Amino acid sequence: MASVWVGSRGTIRDYTDFSASRDAEAVRKAIRGIGTDEKTLINIFTERSNAQRQLIAKEYRAAAGKDMKDDLKSDLSGNLEHVMVALVTPPAVFDAKQLKKSMKGSGTNEKALIEILASRSSKQMKEVSEAYYTVYKRSLRDDISSDTSGDFRKALLTLANGRREETVKVDQHLAKKEAEVLYNAGEKKWGTDEDKFTEILCLRSMPQLKLTFDEYKNISKKTIEESIQGEMSGHFEDLLLAIVKCVNNTPAFFAERLHQSLKGAGTDEFTLNRIMVSRSEIDLLDIRAEYKKLYGCSLYSAIKSDTSGDYETTLLRICGGDD
Structure with missing residues (x-):
């Protein structure tokens, strides 16, 4: 089963001569010795795929009776600790934790929320929502709801639902029609119909949106970005622009x-x-x-x-x- 977290243009791939038990033993030695052997940890974790790191963690737990991630946390510190822990975290759990950190405490880190939700596929978002619930016993939707408001909240929730179409097939007729809808909801109208923008930009497939944006330019003589910048404001504007950039x-x-x-x-x-x-x-x-x-x-x-x-x-x- 191909993972939705692996593409063909990554810098890290499966390590060919892989042995989870051998790696787990090397990691244990690196952590257990007098002073940590960071070099070994870096070598292993940056040369194994995430799937392989999960197998190492499993072997580590079996051999050491402890959680590899916890041992890394107690042994490393600062930025090195953060990046190492990130490397050994399953991708959906990592996203879930990043979302939680973005919403925790007094201020919301909207930029991080926008970046993650605008760029992930529906399949990825479904896994992230599941992971979020598993880790925090709360729904991602509820946390987004209580942490954001207005059109921004509505759009984030639509994305968090993981309902964006994933087909590569595009429909020229639909692109024309929806470009008209966006034009009528924004440029042409006194006041903007934000819901139409949310509906189309958060639910249509990326290839379909690309076509719609081309059609939009034909109709309005402006790019969709220019219209969004002219019509929207605040975090909602930032989110829509991020979606357009990802498209x-x-x-x-x-x-x-x-x-x-x-x-x-x-x-x-x-x-x-x-x-x-x-x-x-x-x-x-x-x-x-x-x-x-x-x-x-x-x-x-x-x-x-x-x-x-x-x-x-x-x-x-x-x-x-x-x-």
């Missing part, structure tokens, strides 16, 4: 997010870790190419100049190469 070019969307996390005064490790780990088996090669195209330098060199130590080494290994 047009998902790797470019992530390249831009990575750039924002690396530039400026401090590094946003929360975002950096999430994207590097969650895209490492899906499309990180394409994200690297887009990064180079957009910013004139490689993602590798940007990470290198912004991080240090074992944390830097780990991220560079996930990155997989310099462009």
Whole structure:
């Protein structure tokens, strides 16, 4: 059964000469010794796929009687700990935890909510919702509901439901019709009918939306982005724009997010870790190419100049190469 978390453009693939018990033993030694052997941990976790890391964790528990993730947590610290724990977490659980962190406490991290919900497929969202309930005994929908409001909440909930169509077949007639609907709901109207935007942008398949956006440009002589920027505001606008970016070019969307996390005064490790780990088996090669195209330098060199130590080494290994 192919995982919905594995694509063909990742930097990390299954390790060929894999032995879960051998790796588990090496991880145990690396943690148990005097001082942690970070090098071994980095070598193993950045060269095994997530599915293989889960098998290592299983073997580790059988041999050590303890949870590998807990041992890593108590043995490592700071950014290295965060990225290592991320690597050994199943993808759906990782997303669920990132969503929970984005909603916990006094402020909501809307950017993270938007990034995850705008970019995941329906199948992925269904797994994330299940994982969320398993881990927190609460529904993701309820937490989003109590943490957001208005049109923004409505759109997030639609995405969280995982009801976006996944077919690759496109319907030219429907694209024309829905481009009209969007035009009439926004540009043409005094006041905007936000529900129409939510319905179409959160439920139609990505290829279908691409066609609809082309038709939209024909009708309104503006891109859908320009219309959204003119008609909407706040987090709802940010979410719709994120969806449009993912429709047009998902790797470019992530390249831009990575750039924002690396530039400026401090590094946003929360975002950096999430994207590097969650895209490492899906499309990180394409994200690297887009990064180079957009910013004139490689993602590798940007990470290198912004991080240090074992944390830097780990991220560079996930990155997989310099462009």
